[in-house]
Amino acid sequence: MQELNQTQIAERLDQLTELSVQLGSNHDTDVLLERILLVAKRMTNADGGTLYRPSEDKRYLNFHILLNDTLQTHQGGSSGVPVTAGSVPLFDDNGEKNLTAVAAYAAHFGLSVNIEDVYKADVFNFSGMVKFDQLRNYHSQSFLTVPMSDHEGVLVGVLQLINSKDSETGAIRAFTPTDQRFIEALSAQAAVALTHQRLIAQLEELLEALVNLINIGIDEKSPYTGRHCQFVPELTMMLAEAVHETGSGPLADFHMTDADRKELWLAGLLHDCGKITTPVHVVDKATKLETIFDRIALIDTRFEVLLRDAEIAALKRKLEPGADTAAIDAELAQLQASLREEREFLRVANVGGEGMKPDDQERVRAIAQRRWIGPDGAERAFLDEDELLNLTIRFGTLTDAERKEINNHIVMTIKMLEALPWPKHLKNVPEYAGGHHERMDGKGYPRGLTKDQMSVQARVMAIADIFEALTAKDRPYKKGKMLSESLRILGNFSLNGHIDPDLFDIFIRKKIYLEFAHKNMDEKQIDDIDEAKIPGYQP
Incomplete structure (x- = not known):
């Protein structure tokens, strides 16, 4: 041997x-x-x-x-x-x-x-x-x-x-x-x-499982965010890959390794994890008066009380000697028609929208001054202060305080992610996830960062977050916008310092918007696009 x-x-x-x-x-x-x-x-x-x-x-x-x-x-x-x-x-x-x-x-x-x-x-x-x-x-x-x-x-x-x-x-x-x-x-x-x-591998699987657990918690808490938590990471990676493949222009030097891709994907999954701390009635507020329930029903009841009281008052007047019943009936009909019109007006105002006219806000305030008798027999203003505040919201369905509460989710996202002991190859997750509400001109939140202070990945996620939100049709407070309108809004954002114009150029030029639309949007939202008419884009 x-x-x-x-x-x-x-x-x-x-x-x-x-x-x-x-x-x-x-x-x-x-x-x-x-x-x-x-x-x-x-x-x-x-x-x-x-x-x-x-x-x-x-x-x-x-x-x-x-x-x-x-x-x-x-x-x-x-x-x-x-x-x-x-x-x-x-x-x-x-x-x-x-x-x-x-x-x-x-x-x-x-x-x-x-x-x-x-x-x-x-x-x-x-x-x-x-x-x-x-x-x-x-x-x-x-x-x-x-x-x-x-x-x-x-x-x-x-x-x-x-x-x-x-x-x-x-x-x-x-x-x-x-x-x-x-x-x-x-x-x-x-x-x-x-x-x-x-x-x-098991630790990475555990981490991804924990991330999915957080998203499941958010989805269960608010089913309206499920689509967003799923699609923002997907759209982020689509745009990031397009930037990676770009061989010319200001972003030609941007490249990703497989480890970089995993880091960005994880950040995309976690970009809204702070919403787990946001109250459900704020996240899901579909109408201006909604809390645990839509308080428009209470106002409808008050109108019914006013209509009933008006009818009772008219009947009492008719019993008086020499009463002009025809005139009383006409007056009652006019008052009740006015009340029903005001009730319908408040129902529409409660829905919210892109912008409430100042005249409509004043009309709400005028209606609020009506008096009614409550169940306790006490007379009071038709609308209380909180109802008046909500019904005069100019944009959307959230008050300033509620909007701050919603916006605070990104603060909580950063706080939660920065508290974790990220390994070296995932150390940028908090920065990527926490920057999707910043603006290129420094007017975003929560830190007021400018373009030069943000990574390309965070700027990519900002575009993905906005575009998905514009086109989403599952939100309780709005309908999904048409593709052309979403691109027009996004294009104006590229001109006014909201998003990175160089990334927006790739988003359009590489037709990322169209690929995402055909894959994830309702076909009824996808209309014809003339790229030459998109603001901020030069074919």
Whole structure:
């Protein structure tokens, strides 16, 4: 049996050291596994090698990579060729451990198995190997099978080498004890690297699951934001990829790695996480008078009281001697018509919209001065101060205080995200997510940042957030705008310092808006677009 000299041992130690460096720096599991197998083959001068990975249910060992120099075979790994060999069962039909297959035996007991000649071994079942040899005119002889387990003893793989060759004569020889010790050291090293990668992957999966948990909480709290939480990250990535592919102009130097993409995607998912602290009745306020319920119903009731009181007063007047019933009826009809008109006017005013005229606001104030008798018999103003404040809201359905409460979600988003111990490759998530309400001219919130103080990613998300909000049809307080109107508004935003004009140019030029519209907007909202008429864009 040929043992190694000092030079060969030193070479193997160098190979182990080199592999250690690669295991620490490479994060592609398949590349790592193939590198491990190749180093093991070279280290022992083996003709072939197989790397098994346990199945998800831990009942089988699946061939992951298969190499054989003599047969010129390379399956799995970087080859792109699927492995054709069947799986090795870890248990029999009765649920007992399969100890007849050498790979399964090594996996169950965590022990290496070194066989000098498989055709002379009677401990394991090599019928499958014999068929393999017959079909391919090959002769399997020496086997070295080494399990790979993590720090908790959980199997992560099995490394199997076949037919070690004498470096001088090329004759098949047994794997030496030194071979075995080196491969065991390599397998332990590889298991640590694989476990490290698996733990990182599990932590990333846990992080994404927690992010989705937050979004589920927001969605359950307010179903109107579900579309927004889903589509803003999607649109953000679409625009960011278009910027990444741009080879000219002010943004030609912007490029993203896969890690950058993951960071931006995560920021997109979390960009509104602060809304979990915003009261539901503010987030979902569909009308001006809505709180837990729409208080327009209370005002309708008051009108009914006024209509009833007017009728009762008219009837009492008719009972007076010499009453002019015709005149009383005419006066009653006029008063009741006026009351019904005012009731309808307040119903419309309650809906909210793009802008309430000053005359309409004054009319609400005039109606508020009417008097009515409440259930307690006390006379009071028709509208209380809070009702008057809400019904005279000029834009939308929120009061200034409620709008500040809504806007505070971005403060909470930043506060929540900055409190987390982000790893280095995700350290920009708070900045990306927290900047989507800033403006290029410094008039945004919460920090009043200017364009130069913001990353490209945050500026991209700002456009995605606005465009999705304009086109969304699921908001309780508005209908989704037509595509042309949304682009007109966004174009004006690019001219007045609200959004980045360079990013807006790419948004239009690369037709990101159209791709998103066809994928996610109602077809009825998608009208013909003349890009030459979009403000702030030069075809």
